[in-house]
Structure formats: structure tokens, C-alpha cells
């Protein structure tokens with residue numbers, strides 16, 4: 001196993017962001033940022049954190065009696081960076097206070113877990129510190145997580161919409177406040193939804209649930225559209241859609257030739273054959289069942 005593949009795979013694994021602190025035999029505070037923090041046993045309550053044998057803090061932690069794990073919250077990435085930086089006084093800013101067991105703690109942490117060192121295990125180039133949990137503190141703060149080599153805030157996943165649970169590999173829904181989608185006025189709602197299914201959209205909701213739909217909500221990854229009947233703007237706000245093309249949909253796909261073959265097999269008219277654009281996209285235009293142009297594109301930067 002090569003290091004690049006190993007670290008690439010591990011970068012995809014979300015980890016907590018913690019700052020582990022202790023006092024050394026010299027009476028000075030020591031701390032380091034750790035993503036390797038995990039619970040190890042319930043009875044007795046044990047946690048584990050791995051520390052690089054070459055780290056400047058290693059001698060202090062390998063011989064300590066107690067340590068405190070500060071679990072960082074969203075917005076505390078500056079603390080994580082400071083406790084990962086070498087050759088600086090990580091405690092100089094004064095944001096750490098003597099907290100559980102008198103150990104250096106972050107008052108507004110997401111959680112704190114105070115431990116007595118239980119055992120020190122050899123873990124390759126790291127040392128695994130097993131700690132027996134003595135005291136804990138928790139707050140309502142949203143946790144900070146590290147994944148894909150970046151800091152993120154842990155947000156609650158939303159339940160899958162009805163019908164999207166099994167076999168739908170299109171990912172989770174973005175938070176409600178980050179959603180926006182156009183409503184497409186279509187003469188033939190069902191047929192237009194069928195067309196967008198060919199482009200990878202899946203039906204998420206339908207109104208009325210039975211019979212001829214006047215509204216079909218669709219999703220493709222985080223992209224959403226709703227196909228509604230041409231009656232919709234009149235019933236909602238007293239307007240009627242004009243004739244002719246009313247919008248152009250732009251859909252990016254992985255493989256333009258394969259998608260175009262599927263569309264032509266389904267008798268979708270092609271308005272313009274694929275053409276390479278100077279900005280690095282290959283684009284073809286087709287016609288949706290309502291007469292609107294749809295650009296189907298893929299990137300040529302690969």
C-alpha cells in the first residue's frame with residue numbers, strides 16, 4: 001500500500017477536530033490538534049488518541065498522568081491551526097483556562113473529555129494514548145469536522161424524501177435555506193418529467209399524488225427543478241406563460257456521447273450536434289417536449 005493512496009482514502013473519512021492538552025513534568029502546558037480521537041470502550045469508559053512519535057509534545061503526553069480532550073466547534077478552526085503549527089507558543093493567546101482537573105481547556109468547546117492515562121500503545125510511527133474518562137462537559141455548539149482536507153461544520157442530514165431512499169445514489173439534500181429551483185411550465189407535465197429523467201433527474205414528489213400531475217419535483221444531485229403545468233402561473237399569480245421557448249436548461253453530464261445516444265434513442269430532437277467550446281466544454285442542444293432548448297454539456301478538461 002502506497003502512502004498517497006492510503007492518505008487519499010483517509011482524507012475521505014470525516015474526523016473530529018480536537019485539541020488535546022496536558023501539563024508536562026516541567027510544569028508547562030502542552031497541546032496538539034488531533035483528528036484521531038475516538039471512543040474505545042464503554043466499560044470501563046476509554047478513549048483513544050494517536051500522537052506522532054516525532055511530535056514536540058510526545059515526551060510530555062507519553063509520560064503524563066492526565067490529559068484533556070477539547071472537541072472543537074464550528075468556527076474554531078483557528079484554534080485547530082494554532083495547535084497544529086510548529087515552533088510557536090500555542091497557549092500565548094490566552095484562550096485556554098484551567099478547566100476539568102485544572103488542565104488547559106477551551107471554555108467554549110463543543111465538548112471536553114478529561115482522562116487519566118490508562119495505557120500507552122505502540123502504533124507504528126504514532127503512540128496510541130488510551131485514556132480512562134473521568135469527567136465530561138458538553139455544549140450545544142455545532143461540532144467542527146475535518147474531511148477532504150478541509151474543515152466543515154457537522155450539519156444534521158435531512159431524511160430522504162419519499163421514494164428516494166433505496167437505489168437513489170444522488171446524494172443528500174442541501175440544507176433548506178440553501179435550496180432554490182426553477183419551475184418549468186410544461187404543456188405535458190408527465191412527458192416533460194420523463195424527458196428530464198433521461199438526463200439523470202429523479203422524481204421526488206408529485207401533486208396530485210394520483211392522476212394527471214400538475215407538479216413534479218425532481219432532483220439530480222443537489223440540482224432541483226419542478227415541472228408544473230402551464231396552468232400553474234395563472235392559478236398562482238394570474239399570468240399565462242408566453243408561446244415559444246421560455247428558458248434554456250443547462251445540464252452537465254459525465255459522457256456527452258452516451259447521453260446523446262440515450263436521448264436520440266428516445267426520439268428527442270437534436271437542435272445542434274456536439275461542438276467543442278473554447279472555454280473547455282463540449283455542448284449539444286436538444287429540445288424538451290415543450291419546445292425549450294436544453295444544452296447538454298461535458299467538460300473537455302480531463
Ligand SMILES: Cc1cc2nc3c(=O)[nH]c(=O)nc-3n(C[C@H](O)[C@H](O)[C@H](O)COP(=O)(O)O)c2cc1C
Pocket residue numbers: 017032033034035036037050051052054055056057080081083084085086087146
Ligand atoms: C486537522 C488536524 C488533525 C491532526 N491530527 C493529528 C493526530 O491525530 N495525531 C497527531 O499526532 N498529529 C495530528 N495533527 C498534527 C499535529 O496537530 C501537529 O501539527 C503535529 O503534532 C506537529 O507538531 P509539533 O510541531 O509539536 O511537532 C493534526 C493536525 C491537523 C490540522
